[in-house]
Amino acid sequence: MTESPPTFPASDWPDGATDPRRNAAMADPDTLIVDVAGFEGPLDLLLELARQHKVDLARISIVALVDQYLAYMEKVRSLRLELAADYLVMAAWLAYLKSRLLIPLPPKEGEATAQDMAARLAFRLQRLQAMREASGQLMARPQLGREVFFRGAPEPLVIETQREYSDTLIDLLKVYAERRAKKMVRQSYTVKRQPVWSIKEARETLERLIGGMNEWGTFDVWLERYLATPELRRSVRASSFTASLELVREGVLELRQDTAFDQLYLRRRPTAA
């Protein structure tokens, strides 16, 4: 026990921090006692005791280990240090195990043999040790963001959404024809609401204009200012045409059309001046 402390591989303590407890323990096994709270449970303590033998855990003498544990417990007690209950439970179990190992008795019904119990303990120590080593190996691997890095300035995907319209010419024509048709229907049914130029109004207007109508001119020319309002156009044309026919019959106006559906011209009848 006076041998120089074993050096632990760097990988043993992945966080790289030295473990003051263990260093102290290695320097002088007796000082192991000082900080019992530093151990993570009785299994950890047992493993630490076992490791001090520097032997293969698979071939460790369980009896010797039990003795060491019990001696350790005794020392702790003599120093009146606080001990967690599970350390004492382990101590009791180990004491029982030792007695069974030393004085072989046929196991009771359903009870494992002392050898099996010892093997199980050895296995658990081995397994804990294996996990510690694995943890060390794992942590010693090059880690992302520590030793190895992904691209520092990745160029993330840009999503471009393209609108695609599925409207077709048929759709276009349909709505257009529909709208026009609707409008015609509405015009014929809501005619009362439309602003209307009455025939009387048209006649009065023509009579007012007639003095200046010396030359042939179309309705649109003579009635230009009344046609300015789009809603009134049809009505102005229709009413003034009707009124003009009256005035022609009365011999006040003359109408002229060169061919069918051609422009219609009107002027004051020269003799009527």
Add this chain to the structure above:
Amino acid sequence: MTPHAPAIIVNETMDSDHDDAPDNETSAVVTRHPHAERSHHLRILEAILFAATQPVGLDKLVGHLPANTDVAALLETLRENYANRGVNLVQLAGKYMFRTAEDMGFVLRKETTEQKRLSKAGLETLAIIAYHQPVTRAEIEDIRGVAISKGTLDILLDIGWAKMRGRRKSPGRPVTYGTTEAFMQQFGLNEITDLPGLQELKAAGLLDGNLPPG
């Protein structure tokens, strides 16, 4: 560095330090000290530039290599190494960084197409513009018999099917609208006068007046 078969490594690893020596000895990387060192320096630059979150200045790179290393020359080698790859070494504001090659931009873009349809009002407005162009907003409203919301015309302008054509020479000089090339393409028309059904609509008395061409 693991040993490789000759000839292949030098090329496959893109190792810039491979020689033009006739024997083309690849083991050069391992055995010839200056090359191995050069290769090591190139690797350091590669790693730093790759991991950097921002372009790295020459001064910083110099700090990671032994004094008297010709870092500029190494960077030039690296730039050449990557010149024909999917990733290039570029200089931005005098600093260095890896960037995906310009012609590889398409892998960084994902194009999704969204199937859409115009609203009824939009389609109607478009039809009126097509048939009556150049047409003012007031005239469109007159034909539709309803006011059109600002958004409706905006969508058509935004899609690129309608455009402003000019101004009417009437009081207020209102803007007139017409259709575009894109409109013709979308609806499969050669000329605006091709609008199928136009004559038929006219004959049916659905339309009055003369439609101005295009």
Add this chain to the structure above:
Amino acid sequence: MTPHAPAIIVNETMDSDHDDAPDNETSAVVTRHPHAERSHHLRILEAILFAATQPVGLDKLVGHLPANTDVAALLETLRENYANRGVNLVQLAGKYMFRTAEDMGFVLRKETTEQKRLSKAGLETLAIIAYHQPVTRAEIEDIRGVAISKGTLDILLDIGWAKMRGRRKSPGRPVTYGTTEAFMQQFGLNEITDLPGLQELKAAGLLDGNLPPG
């Protein structure tokens, strides 16, 4: 590494700056069609993998190349291309990613906050979860011989290295834990079987769920 004729290699490496054969100067990339295509595909993969923020699965890479392209073979070429560079192509949890070379840690090394958060108990618990997954809390405690504080598991879940995997089909249906893809990335593992010493531990029976009778 697949064997190639030297002339081909020049193309495959896409390396412009070292034609070892003088007669090969007229960069065959343009004229030798299949190789130019292959080179183009390699560049696409390079660009995607360089640009990526996270490892990319084969399925996604396949989508960027023409059907019937042997993407796995191209990736292997790329892996070889970069094997000796400062940046390597690695497989993590089955996905592909460029990453700085492991031996470049001395230039790039940084302390991570995760490291600081993990106690010795935390590291041990992580190892137990990794090697024994899926593993219950009770099993972890049995291995460590001590109860684990709630905080220890919480930190591992919070960092994102451990996750709940499901429930054991045993009385009480306890939750089982396992490691995550982030864990695989962190420690540079492609598969769980890449865990250091896993095979040996398994062979020694140290990962068996059932203890020897006792």
